[in-house]
Amino acid sequence: MNTQKCHARVTAATLAGCTALILTVTGTTAQAHGRDLARQTLAAGDGWASQGTGTTGGSAADAAHVYTVTTWGEFRAALEAGGTAPRIIKVKGTIDANAEGCASFEADGYDFDRYLADYAPETWGMDTDLSAEPDDSQEGLRRASAADQDRAIKANVPADTTIVGIGRHAGISGASLQIKGVDNVIVRNLTFETPLDCFPQWDPTDGDTGNWNSEYDSAVVHGSTHVWLDHNTFTDGDHPDSTLPSYYGRVFQQHDGELDIVKGADYVTASWNVFTEHDKTLMIGNSDSAATAAVDRGHLKVTLHHNLFSGLVERAPRVRFGQVDTYNNHYVADASYAYSLGIGMESQLVAQYNAFTLADGVSAATVLKKWKEAPVTADHNYVNGRRTDLIAVHNAEIPGETLQSGAGWTPTLRRHVDPPRAVPAIVGHRAGAGRLR
Numbered sequence: 335m336n337t338q339k340c341h342a343r344v345t346a347a348t349l350a351g352c353t354a355l356i357l358t359v360t361g362t363t364a365q366a367h368g369r370d371l372a373r374q375t376l377a378a379g380d381g382w383a384s385q386g387t388g389t390t391g392g393s394a395a396d397a398a399h400v401y402t403v404t405t406w407g408e409f410r411a412a413l414e415a416g417g418t419a420p421r422i423i424k425v426k427g428t429i430d431a432n433a434e435g436c437a438s439f440e441a442d443g444y445d446f447d448r449y450l451a452d453y454a455p456e457t458w459g460m461d462t463d464l465s466a467e468p469d470d471s472q473e474g475l476r477r478a479s480a481a482d483q484d485r486a487i488k489a490n491v492p493a494d495t496t497i498v499g500i501g502r503h504a505g506i507s508g509a510s511l512q513i514k515g516v517d518n519v520i521v522r523n524l525t526f527e528t529p530l531d532c533f534p535q536w537d538p539t540d541g542d543t544g545n546w547n548s549e550y551d552s553a554v555v556h557g558s559t560h561v562w563l564d565h566n567t568f569t570d571g572d573h574p575d576s577t578l579p580s581y582y583g584r585v586f587q588q589h590d591g592e593l594d595i596v597k598g599a600d601y602v603t604a605s606w607n608v609f610t611e612h613d614k615t616l617m618i619g620n621s622d623s624a625a626t627a628a629v630d631r632g633h634l635k636v637t638l639h640h641n642l643f644s645g646l647v648e649r650a651p652r653v654r655f656g657q658v659d660t661y662n663n664h665y666v667a668d669a670s671y672a673y674s675l676g677i678g679m680e681s682q683l684v685a686q687y688n689a690f691t692l693a694d695g696v697s698a699a700t701v702l703k704k705w706k707e708a709p710v711t712a713d714h715n716y717v718n719g720r721r722t723d724l725i726a727v728h729n730a731e732i733p734g735e736t737l738q739s740g741a742g743w744t745p746t747l748r749r750h751v752d753p754p755r756a757v758p759a760i761v762g763h764r765a766g767a768g769r770l771r
Contacts, residue, residue, distance in 0.1 A: 375389065387518075392421045402500070431529070432530065461539065480532075502767075511526075511552065519560070521561075522562075528570045546581070562603050595617070598634070618634050619653060619678065634657070635658075639659075649676060650665065672703070681710070682709070682741040685724070686751075700732075712739075
């Protein structure tokens with residue numbers, strides 16, 4: 335075989351016909367902490383992801399395991415190539431996991447108009463969910479279509495991997511990164527447009543009036559350790575909730591979360607990201623159940639610092655079980671705002687030195703939301719330029735949800751804490767994809 339005919343870019347043909355040695359993009363070697371973003375590692379003391387062995391991602395990759403990708407197929411191929419060796423994947427431009435559209439996933443016989451007719455409340459009722467519907471029903475065909483989309487848009491990230499955007503306009507659209515059961519992953523400098531669930535399920539028993547339930551987060555950290563997500567932008571992009579239609583009197587919800595950290599995940603730092611234009615944004619711990627508690631208790635150690643949370647409704651984050659440190663973040667709330675920080679089952683949330691910019695009519699009492707009895711530390715925070723005791727104002731205005739002060743631990747993994755009054759300008763200037771220095 336003539337190896338000189340193999341392309342540096344990862345393609346299906348490359349994987350089929352070239353050796354691992356030829357599956358390379360760049361032969362240069364950069365210093366681990368030099369200007370090459372792909373070789374940079376998380377600094378010591380920078381949040382929970384620096385605990386223990388720290389987070390170095392694929393910085394040790396040799397030249398044969400450095401890939402540049404410009405399509406979704408190339409991206410998935412690079413994730414699968416090279417066995418267990420450290421790897422660096424450089425994303426150039428925006429790659430789209432759903433470039434062919436939702437129709438490409440539809441099972442034969444699936445018809446959304448017929449689905450709506452078959453399960454309309456006046457036909458189906460509101461007392462029975464659709465879980466027992468047979469495979470040849472419209473719900474069964476919806477399940478098959480959803481399974482096809484699931485296989486197509488999810489990408490499993492291996493251990494010892496760095497994924498980095500090249501330049502100011504790199505991104506991944508319509509995909510769900512699965513950082514699942516692995517250690518040592520870095521994701522930086524990418525704009526993620528939230529995947530659009532093509533086949534939400536109608537559940538008439540969800541709430542008093544039923545609900546459309548959707549799948550797919552832009553990124554999921556599931557049972558993984560030492561993960562650093564830095565200088566990314568998470569957004570609904572061209573498909574904000576305001577553009578979604580309604581059926582049966584409920585919004586046809588096609589989005590789930592932007593980032594979930596669940597199932598015993600541990601030692602995660604999310605820094606200098608932008609989370610915007612979304613409803614259920616960032617969840618840490620996904621259930622109150624006993625089975626979930628057995629997995630999550632003692633884990634879910636997460637640091638969030640210098641992130642911008644703007645144009646969101648809720649969960650920035652909502653926390654169960656974890657020791658979560660949120661400091662130097664900027665929260666910008668408009669009229670659609672519900673809350674920022676959710677205090678859930680056995681959570682130990684510390685929220686300090688953050689800045690909140692709230693629109694007229696949005697009360698500082700709603701910044702914190704109590705879901706379960708759990709202590710919280712929330713001091714040195716500023717709301718609209720004024721130092722505000724978030725717990726005191728919450729308890730004064732929402733007496734039925736009295737919060738306990740004092741999370742029971744003190745964060746130590748902070749490299750630098752900025753004055754909260756300066757946070758809006760600092761974060762506004764530096765957070766998000768395309769702004770790495």
